[in-house]
Amino acid sequence: MNRATERGLTLLCWLCGLLPLAILCIVICYLLVRGGSSLNLALIFDRVPAMDALLGHQQVFDGLFPALCGTTMLVLLTLALALIPGLCGGIYLAEYASPLERRILGLLFDIIAGLPSIVIGLAGFSLSILLHRLFPGRFGPCMLLSAMALAFLILPYLVRSTQAALNSIPQSLRITGPALGASKLQNILLVLLPSRIQDIIGGIILAIGRAAEDTAVIMLTGAVASAGMFRSLLDQYEALPFYIYYISSQYTDAEELQRGFGAALVLFTLCGLIFLLALLVEQGFSRRWKR
Amino acid sequence: MAMGSGLLLIAILCMMAVLGWPLVENGRFFALFSTTWSPHAQAYGILPMILGSLRITVLALLFSLPMSIGTACLAELLAPRPLRRLLLVTIRFMAGVPTVVYGFVAVFLLVPLMREYLIFGSGFSILTASLVLAVLIAPTMIIFFVNGLQSVPRSYCHAVDSLGARPMQKLIYLLLPQAYPSLLIGVILGLGRAMGDTLISLMLAGNSVALPESVAESGRTLTAHIALVIAADFSSMEFTTIFACGLILSLFTVCLIVSIRLLDRFGTRGAQHREMSTESRP
Numbered sequence: 001m002n003r004a005t006e007r008g009l010t011l012l013c014w015l016c017g018l019l020p021l022a023i024l025c026i027v028i029c030y031l032l033v034r035g036g037s038s039l040n041l042a043l044i045f046d047r048v049p050a051m052d053a054l055l056g057h058q059q060v061f062d063g064l065f066p067a068l069c070g071t072t073m074l075v076l077l078t079l080a081l082a083l084i085p086g087l088c089g090g091i092y093l094a095e096y097a098s099p100l101e102r103r104i105l106g107l108l109f110d111i112i113a114g115l116p117s118i119v120i121g122l123a124g125f126s127l128s129i130l131l132h133r134l135f136p137g138r139f140g141p142c143m144l145l146s147a148m149a150l151a152f153l154i155l156p157y158l159v160r161s162t163q164a165a166l167n168s169i170p171q172s173l174r175i176t177g178p179a180l181g182a183s184k185l186q187n188i189l190l191v192l193l194p195s196r197i198q199d200i201i202g203g204i205i206l207a208i209g210r211a212a213e214d215t216a217v218i219m220l221t222g223a224v225a226s227a228g229m230f231r232s233l234l235d236q237y238e239a240l241p242f243y244i245y246y247i248s249s250q251y252t253d254a255e256e257l258q259r260g261f262g263a264a265l266v267l268f269t270l271c272g273l274i275f276l277l278a279l280l281v282e283q284g285f286s287r288r289w290k291r
Numbered sequence: 292m293a294m295g296s297g298l299l300l301i302a303i304l305c306m307m308a309v310l311g312w313p314l315v316e317n318g319r320f321f322a323l324f325s326t327t328w329s330p331h332a333q334a335y336g337i338l339p340m341i342l343g344s345l346r347i348t349v350l351a352l353l354f355s356l357p358m359s360i361g362t363a364c365l366a367e368l369l370a371p372r373p374l375r376r377l378l379l380v381t382i383r384f385m386a387g388v389p390t391v392v393y394g395f396v397a398v399f400l401l402v403p404l405m406r407e408y409l410i411f412g413s414g415f416s417i418l419t420a421s422l423v424l425a426v427l428i429a430p431t432m433i434i435f436f437v438n439g440l441q442s443v444p445r446s447y448c449h450a451v452d453s454l455g456a457r458p459m460q461k462l463i464y465l466l467l468p469q470a471y472p473s474l475l476i477g478v479i480l481g482l483g484r485a486m487g488d489t490l491i492s493l494m495l496a497g498n499s500v501a502l503p504e505s506v507a508e509s510g511r512t513l514t515a516h517i518a519l520v521i522a523a524d525f526s527s528m529e530f531t532t533i534f535a536c537g538l539i540l541s542l543f544t545v546c547l548i549v550s551i552r553l554l555d556r557f558g559t560r561g562a563q564h565r566e567m568s569t570e571s572r573p
Contacts, residue, residue, distance in 0.1 A: 210387075
């Protein structure tokens with residue numbers, strides 16, 4: 001390989017390598033230019049005073065407030081459903097499972113993690129059909145169903161990150177607790193989990209990010225374009241990602257499009273903040289624990 | 292805890308059964324693989340969607356591969372140190388950017404450009420979708436590539452360095468050949484993400500059901516088909532085809548994951564070296 005080829009290849013690497021950064025910059029700039037001007041309180045609350053909307057005195061019709069509320073509720077509900085099984089599953093795989101169990105369950109979780117989100121949405125939808133057949137009455141696509149499907153979606157991430165965190169504990173720390181007379185459960189809860197809490201929390205936050213951004217699942221299991229304010233778990237609801245998708249294909253006038261850009265910017269910022277939080281948790285905690 | 296895990300497993304299997312049931316009930320599985328989709332003529336072939344999915348996926352992979360390898364090499368070897376860290380953090384951030392935001396920006400930025408300069412149609416085409424998809428799957432691949440390059444045994448690197456190799460020579464003759472199992476795993480994962488993505492192809496590929504003749508035409512993917520049919524109506528045969536799509540996508544995923552497992556098994560010979568080298572590291 002002569003010098004010239006080498007130079008050429010290096011240059012090519014630089015060009016290719018900086019391309020993703022350039023694309024990210026273009027996306028951010030474009031969103032800021034087109035959506036930045038619409039970013040104010042009216043985007044979220046329309047003309048309703050913010051306090052009234054937050055306390056539920058007045059309905060917001062032309063703002064992002066219902067969609068934001070829907071997404072928040074959805075993420076909280078998903079987390080409530082997935083957190084305990086996810087952590088327990090991770091602990092079980094790392095500490096209790098036999099090698100055979102670990103291999104089979106690991107393969108299963110890998111497959112679930114790789115399933116396209118629309119397939120999971122479809123599974124949720126078929127569940128609603130099944131329930132509808134079993135209990136003839138009103139049980140259609142709703143928030144509870146979406147949360148269940150999303151919980152299923154983020155479960156493998158929680159399990160895997162917990163498992164990886166526990167597996168990375170050095171042997172010396174692992175055997176200290178039992179040597180001092182702690183039972184296995186005490187050792188896990190009081191020594192092993194706290195020592196890796198930053199990785200586990202980081203994993204949870206990233207899972208939250210995934211639940212917040214997913215559109216395909218909620219599209220099939222109950223998100224609609226205009227449901228008004230969130231009312232009950234068994235109702236259809238508005239969500240931010242679905243709103244953006246809806247606007248991109250069905251917008252009727254410039255004002256609506258402007259709101260769509262605003263919504264995209266809000267969602268982008270939200271996911272950026274979640275990522276920053278995960279990063280800070282990882283770095284901050286690790287500094288404290290190393291001291 | 293063991294019971295919780297067991298229950299989970301059962302729940303998962305139930306979900307799978309529910310997913311596949313209407314198709315078994317129907318029993319007309321193989322009639323689905325014809326090339327025409329026209330509900331009025333009772334023809335429900337999903338072959339155009341399968342081909343659409345494959346085309347978009349392969350194209351996205353072709354666009355994404357050079358970009359990913361370039362970035363990975365840059366982040367691991369060629370760039371100055373502060374830039375490496377910045378690059379890695381940015382890439383991890385890009386993995387978390389909502390798909391729908393990419394789609395939204397592309398609809399209003401890339402589609403008009405395509406319409407003006409490249410394909411002169413509506414601008415919604417397989418090519419447009421695969422370009423955006425390439426950006427979407429790049430972070431997944433880059434993260435795996437970087438991991439693969441990092442896990443090349445330290446002792447080999449020192450040996451090559453002490454022989455006076457330049458960075459590019461080290462990359463071509465040592466790192467890339469040594470790391471190729473994990474490079475392959477990264478590509479497979481990227482393939483899975485590209486195949487499974489719904490929003491990009493739904494928003495950008497145009498969704499026509501005809502068999503596309505070139506990449507500049509509009510096409511429909513399996514994932515987009517599921518979303519569109521559910522949005523359209525709940526009735527009869529048309530509706531059951533989406534379960535066939537779901538099944539194909541699931542089977543595809545299972546194949547990918549199993550192949551990754553097998554690759555990993557082959558890679559374990561390298562892992563022994565790796566352990567030895569980590570011990571000798573200061």
